[in-house]
Amino acid sequence: MNVPQTVVELKSITKYFGEFCANDGIDFTLQKGEVHAILGENGAGKSTLMNILYGLLQPIDGEIYIYGKRVNVLSPRVAIQQGIGMVHQHFMLVKLFTVTENIILGSEITKFGVLKYGQAEQEIEALSRKYGLLVDPTSRIKDISIGIQQRVELLKVLYRGAKILILDEPTAVLTPQEIVELMKAIRGLVESGNSVILITHKLREIMEVANRCTVIRQGKLIDTVDVSSVSEQDLASMMVGHEVVFAPIPRKISKGKERLTIKNIFANDRKGFPMLRGIDLQLHGGEILALAGVEGNGQREFIEVLAGVRPFAKGKIYLEQQEIVNPNPQKMFEFGFGNIPEDRQKEGLVLEFNIAENIVLHSSKSFSKKFFLNQEKMHSVAMKLIKEFSIKPEDSYCKCKHMSGGNQQKVVISRELFAKPKVLIVAHPTRGLDVGATDYVHHCLCDQRDQGVAVLLVSFDLDEIFRLADRVAVIYEGHIIGIRDTEKTTRSEIGLLLAGQKHD
Secondary structure (H helix, E strand, C coil): CCCCCEEEEEEEEEEEECCEEEEEEEEEEEECCCEEEEECCCCCCHHHHHHHHCCCCCCCEEEEEECCEECCCCCHHHHHHCCEEEECCCCCCCCCCEHHHHHHCCCCCEECCEECHHHHHHHHHHHHHHCCCCCCCCCEHHHCCHHHHHHHHHHHHHHCCCCEEEEECCCCCCCHHHHHHHHHHHHHHHHCCCEEEEEECCHHHHHHHCCEEEEEECCEEEEEEEHHHCCHHHHHHHHHCCCCCCCCCCCCCCCCCEEEEEEEEEEECCCCCEEEEEEEEEEECCEEEEEECCCCCCHHHHHHHHHCCCCCCEEEEEECCEECCCCCHHHHHHHCEEEECCCHHHHHCCCCCEHHHHHCCCCHHHHEECCEECHHHHHHHHHHHHHHCCCCCCCCCCEHHHCCHHHHHHHHHHHHHHCCCCEEEEECCCCCCCHHHHHHHHHHHHHHHHCCCEEEEECCCHHHHHHHCCEEEEEECCEEEEEEEHHHCCHHHHHHHHCCCCCC
């Protein structure tokens, strides 16, 4: 009987941020040729643990062993030398560079000071074929999809010789189709002798691809289990400490009057290509209307029009029968539009600002006193929202760049709901969130619905749509090709609409 080779062993890893204990004496092992998932709620300490293994953070106590040898991983450079590569949740790519330029950056092959670009391109092409990560080495990052960018990040660590790969929430920004391709790539990686640590909170992905799973809760190790011996429900209960049931959330009020009316909206993308081709839509108070569509069919452009950040060539927008002319972000906010964008880091927050500063971004006038911000009032409101929305850490002076993705999302949500919107535009609100945080966000949205707010939910997660939405509108190639009551339709019917097959 072959004894599995341990390639990574972490012993009693402990890390504090101030008085906050992120990792409390955690033990972890990774075996050769396995996928070992690390499961935990946002802020549980899983990314902190892997940032320590990769040398981005230093523990205050504990030991790291790589292939049985104790190593002081003082920097990512040391980790890379040990054959460790990390793909971060938020990609670290230079948009204007080509795929090849991004992959070789910092590891350039030269001869007599001259870059051997052609050789690098050939090596990248060979790597991409070997692992089924097919990309065009000559493409610029700005011109390729998020899913292909994910492949570039994987190729970047493989190009540097990594045999131990850390994937931090790799599916957080991927479409369902891209997730299927990534799962296939992960299987290919381990079949080729690599070992993978998968940081995630998505139970289905763990059940599909992982061999073992380590569960962390509030910085503490709960257990390490063989995935084949547990169910999704077992893992969910271990993660949050109690049973989580995703049942439909009953409404408390009836749907109200028409709140938002969209008539014949046309708009182009950033290159001037037509993306919206005559959108008509009505949204009522006390209703959640889901806008579903495969990525690239115009939903991003549509919500940017409603947020006031994208001009439209033709059409009209009415709020309670009043036309909104020449919208811009500030005007839309003053009309009563709340906006939870799909990219919390780039569009929802100023990461260098602290929690309180981000919460008052829209309404700084309300917190001003003689041209100066009223810091006491600002932080008092922030602390109230931190407690109401269970934001961690509970420190209004904490910069948002130091927070987990889930807690960053809570800051965005708390700010938008604090403004008491009439219309709430929500794009992929639970992307990258764990089971507990997802349930919390869902209840927040339904609470807004029950307060009479008109909620437009943009999502490609059919489970989320059928749990929350009263109606679902499917967008395909810039057209709304079908609107269905969720109680009177099926996932199969919506799936056909998503593929452009219209059946009235």
